[in-house]
Amino acid sequence: MNYASSRLTPVKPSASAAVSQLAKSLVAAGEDVIDLGLGEPDFQTPKHIIEAAHQAALSGQTKYPPTDGTAELKDAIVGKLKRENQLDYSQAEVFVSNGAKQVIFAAFMATLEPEQEVLLCAPFFDSYKNICLVLGAQPKFLACKASNKFKLTPAVLEAAITPKTRWVLLNAPSNPAGAVYSTEELQALGEVLARHPHVLLMSDEIYEHILFDGANFVSFAASCPQLRDQTLVVNGVSKAYAMTGWRIGYCAGPQKLIAAMTKVQSQISSGACSIAQAAAAAALNGPQDEVRRFRAACEQRRNLIVQRVAAIPGLTLDPPAGAFYALIGCEALMGSRTPAGERIPDDNAFCQYLLNQGKVATVPGSTYGLSPFFRITTAASEEQLKRAMDRIEQCVTALVST
Numbered sequence: 001m002n003y004a005s006s007r008l009t010p011v012k013p014s015a016s017a018a019v020s021q022l023a024k025s026l027v028a029a030g031e032d033v034i035d036l037g038l039g040e041p042d043f044q045t046p047k048h049i050i051e052a053a054h055q056a057a058l059s060g061q062t063k064y065p066p067t068d069g070t071a072e073l074k075d076a077i078v079g080k081l082k083r084e085n086q087l088d089y090s091q092a093e094v095f096v097s098n099g100a101k102q103v104i105f106a107a108f109m110a111t112l113e114p115e116q117e118v119l120l121c122a123p124f125f126d127s128y129k130n131i132c133l134v135l136g137a138q139p140k141f142l143a144c145k146a147s148n149k150f151k152l153t154p155a156v157l158e159a160a161i162t163p164k165t166r167w168v169l170l171n172a173p174s175n176p177a178g179a180v181y182s183t184e185e186l187q188a189l190g191e192v193l194a195r196h197p198h199v200l201l202m203s204d205e206i207y208e209h210i211l212f213d214g215a216n217f218v219s220f221a222a223s224c225p226q227l228r229d230q231t232l233v234v235n236g237v238s239k240a241y242a243m244t245g246w247r248i249g250y251c252a253g254p255q256k257l258i259a260a261m262t263k264v265q266s267q268i269s270s271g272a273c274s275i276a277q278a279a280a281a282a283a284l285n286g287p288q289d290e291v292r293r294f295r296a297a298c299e300q301r302r303n304l305i306v307q308r309v310a311a312i313p314g315l316t317l318d319p320p321a322g323a324f325y326a327l328i329g330c331e332a333l334m335g336s337r338t339p340a341g342e343r344i345p346d347d348n349a350f351c352q353y354l355l356n357q358g359k360v361a362t363v364p365g366s367t368y369g370l371s372p373f374f375r376i377t378t379a380a381s382e383e384q385l386k387r388a389m390d391r392i393e394q395c396v397t398a399l400v401s402t
């Protein structure tokens with residue numbers, strides 16, 4: 001019996017989650033696998049955040065919350081957007097959901113007609129594509145080349161927009177490439193969008209705190225205030241506060257869009273967990289020193305990976321400007337053979353080889369719409385990263401060019 005509807009036919013489960021699942025099952029079977037597949041911080045949720053959740057449960061915050069978010073969390077988000085991003089939003093322009101992923105789902109569900117287009121900057125977070133496909137919309141991929149630091153240019157954006165375009169997705173710092181835009185670059189993209197008022201821009205800013213080399217984060221919405229009616233700012237607490245399991249994401253945008261998203265959420269989940277929302281409010285309102293420590297650790301690990309990759313002929317990596325991934329180029333290795341004589345035609349085969357031979361779990365660039373690359377997460381201990389790079393180096397050295 002086929003249980004799945006045809007809507008699910010083109011949809012793929014999350015590749016990084018699948019790689020991680022496979023790595024876990026190999027570890028459970030006694031294999032010494034290093035999992036660099038999944039993107040989550042390797043530290044625990046800070047204690048004051050857990051205590052806020054405890055207090056919320058004890059004080060009776062155990063009933064259905066408001067569908068679009070508790071007043072306490074919305075207030076914290078409004079404060080955060082003002083304090084950190086120089087953005088003025090009211091509570092009615094803010095929406096809370098079960099992770100940024102569900103925010104994106106609700107936004108697309110609320111706004112997309114079948115066949116409408118969503119422009120994705122390749123390499124992209126693979127859920128953007130799969131959410132479009134679930135909804136019968138058309139993801140359209142805009143190649144953002146390594147030579148331009150994986151960034152979208154105004155010319156590429158302008159050329160891609162059609163009357164069917166509904167959304168453009170901008171993610172900075174980006175997963176998987178760590179791309180970051182200057183205010184001027186955001187404004188140049190904004191000028192294109194101003195000429196196409198039927199197009200909405202989603203700015204996924206979930207990695208805003210993981211930014212390197214002393215750079216300050218600039219929100220698209222702050223750079224292009226004239227596009228307020230076309231802009232949805234998406235963010236969440238998963239990455240900055242090591243709260244991936246709490247499932248709280250949020251967004252800010254035009255009130256009518258927020259109302260449509262709330263209608264969607266009222267039929268999906270009736271809102272996000274009240275206790276997790278109290279924890280997220282404590283994260284946004286509380287001390288930020290853990291975030292700063294994590295950012296410094298990520299930068300040190302980024303430097304380590306850049307150094308190690310530079311010493312491996314056949315691999316390339318420009319230092320990522322933010323987020324906790326490295327998207328490593330492996331074009332020179334395509335077509336080579338493994339010691340067992342198997343040909344490596346693409347990055348899928350290369351990642352399979354790294355897993356089989358080197359016992360390192362990585363994700364192929366094809367997942368993110370740009371090949372040949374592979375992604376590793378740098379949110380792992382230095383010791384683990386060093387061991388993984390030793391193994392990757394051995395695997396690459398063992399390849400025979402043809």
Ligand SMILES: Cc1ncc(COP(=O)(O)O)c(C=O)c1O
Nearest residue numbers: 099100101125175206236238249
């Ligand atoms: C770019 C990007 N946006 C959104 C998300 C989803 O985050 P959340 O845990 O809040 O659903 C992720 C998670 O990997 C991500 O990389």
